[in-house]
Amino acid sequence: MNVNHRQYNLPNHPVVVICIDGCADEYLDCALSLDKTPHLARMIRDGWRGKARGALPSFTNVNNTSIVTGVAPSVHGIPGNFFINPENGEEVMMNSHEFIRCPDLLTAAQREGRKVAFVTAKNKLRTLLGHHLVEAGGIAFSAEKAGDATLANDNIEKVEELVGYPTPPIYSADASLFVFRAGAALLEKGLADFLYLSTTDYLQHKFAPDAPEMLAFHEAFDQALGRILACGASVVITADHGMNAKNNADGTPKVLYLETLLNERFGEGTTRVICPITDPYVVHHGALGSYVQVHLGEASPPGERVREVADYLIRLEGVTEVLPRDLAALKLELPLDRLGDLTVLSARDVALGKTPADHDLSQLQGGLRSHGGRYEEMVPLISSQPLTGELETLASADPRNFDAFKFACP
Numbered sequence: 001m002n003v004n005h006r007q008y009n010l011p012n013h014p015v016v017v018i019c020i021d022g023c024a025d026e027y028l029d030c031a032l033s034l035d036k037t038p039h040l041a042r043m044i045r046d047g048w049r050g051k052a053r054g055a056l057p058s059f060t061n062v063n064n065t066s067i068v069t070g071v072a073p074s075v076h077g078i079p080g081n082f083f084i085n086p087e088n089g090e091e092v093m094m095n096s097h098e099f100i101r102c103p104d105l106l107t108a109a110q111r112e113g114r115k116v117a118f119v120t121a122k123n124k125l126r127t128l129l130g131h132h133l134v135e136a137g138g139i140a141f142s143a144e145k146a147g148d149a150t151l152a153n154d155n156i157e158k159v160e161e162l163v164g165y166p167t168p169p170i171y172s173a174d175a176s177l178f179v180f181r182a183g184a185a186l187l188e189k190g191l192a193d194f195l196y197l198s199t200t201d202y203l204q205h206k207f208a209p210d211a212p213e214m215l216a217f218h219e220a221f222d223q224a225l226g227r228i229l230a231c232g233a234s235v236v237i238t239a240d241h242g243m244n245a246k247n248n249a250d251g252t253p254k255v256l257y258l259e260t261l262l263n264e265r266f267g268e269g270t271t272r273v274i275c276p277i278t279d280p281y282v283v284h285h286g287a288l289g290s291y292v293q294v295h296l297g298e299a300s301p302p303g304e305r306v307r308e309v310a311d312y313l314i315r316l317e318g319v320t321e322v323l324p325r326d327l328a329a330l331k332l333e334l335p336l337d338r339l340g341d342l343t344v345l346s347a348r349d350v351a352l353g354k355t356p357a358d359h360d361l362s363q364l365q366g367g368l369r370s371h372g373g374r375y376e377e378m379v380p381l382i383s384s385q386p387l388t389g390e391l392e393t394l395a396s397a398d399p400r401n402f403d404a405f406k407f408a409c410p
Contacts, residue, residue: 022201082274
């Protein structure tokens with residue numbers, strides 16, 4: 001199977017790729033060290049564990065699209081959850097398959113005769129990534145809308161009956177656990193043999209790796225993982241991004257409101273800041289991450305204006321990178337035509353926003369944990385199979401999280 005100029009050899013046994021949303025490596029370390037995940041420990045012992053570099057910005061839509069296409073955002077065209085459409089200047093949520101510019105592995109595997117299923121916690125990913133798979137005859141549904149799944153729209157029905165659990169609230173651990181349990185049930189019932197399972201990072205936004213809530217989650221995840229492994233599946237686990245606390249010493253969110261600062265420095269309305277982390281689930285993060293786009297409008301001369309604003313931004317404490325459009329596209333592997341004039345990234349403990357009025361932080365409890373920048377770029381990569389040959393070489397070089405299906409289908 002050749003997809004986007006990469007070769008995948010479909011094995012005779014089931015294949016499962018799992019994306020644990022927001023899973024920095026330390027989350028697994030804590031669970032493993034306290035013996036909460038014996039099936040995961042066995043998988044690592046018999047297979048391989050390492051780290052991989054995710055796509056930037058380290059956001060959900062960007063990286064899930066990379067994982068199911070096997071390529072960087074410069075190829076698939078998704079640079080964030082949210083952007084300014086250059087055709088009309090409107091701010092747009094990138095939750096439609098129409099924004100994706102290349103084929104995906106799930107649809108290709110379905111057309112090769114595999115029984116493919118895509119299960120995600122967030123319905124936004126079902127909308128973004130499941131359209132072509134369903135058209136090809138595969139199964140795609142979200143935990144968020146599991147009770148609404150139909151044969152006409154999702155190629156499956158009675159999902160709650162299949163999984164044995166009711167449709168969970170999206171702001172819950174159960175939303176992610178439903179995904180794992182659904183994957184196990186689809187395998188056990190013979191309804192699928194090629195699966196992509198993607199969760200939500202609600203818990204990771206709320207809790208540190210050693211929190212009791214996280215340990216309980218990983219213990220329940222491990223039970224579902226045991227069922228998946230018992231079906232004889234080759235399993236690869238990775239994440240879309242990591243997670244870091246972004247707080248002051250007193251526990252309050254540590255935020256640079258860039259549009260406010262730029263308005264004060266260059267004049268009201270002269271710049272426009274876009275936070276590409278913005279999505280329908282802002283309770284997670286208040287639309288604050290470590291990566292934003294800055295649009296400078298029609299200022300003239302444009303080159304001088306870009307340099308002036310970039311020089312100001314890079315001098316702000318907590319800002320680590322300020323890249324003009326061409327350099328951001330090259331260095332971060334992003335689609336040039338969907339970027340602002342400047343791309344800005346921040347330090348590990350700093351979040352970037354527009355203005356205080358644009359971000360509702362009232363629902364954040366215990367401070368802010370978020371992602372988007374380089375400090376959330378490195379993620380786990382675990383294979384249930386030992387690595388040999390080409391994969392051993394790939395793992396020793398610069399493995400990416402969007403190599404996950406390559407590791408699962410060597």
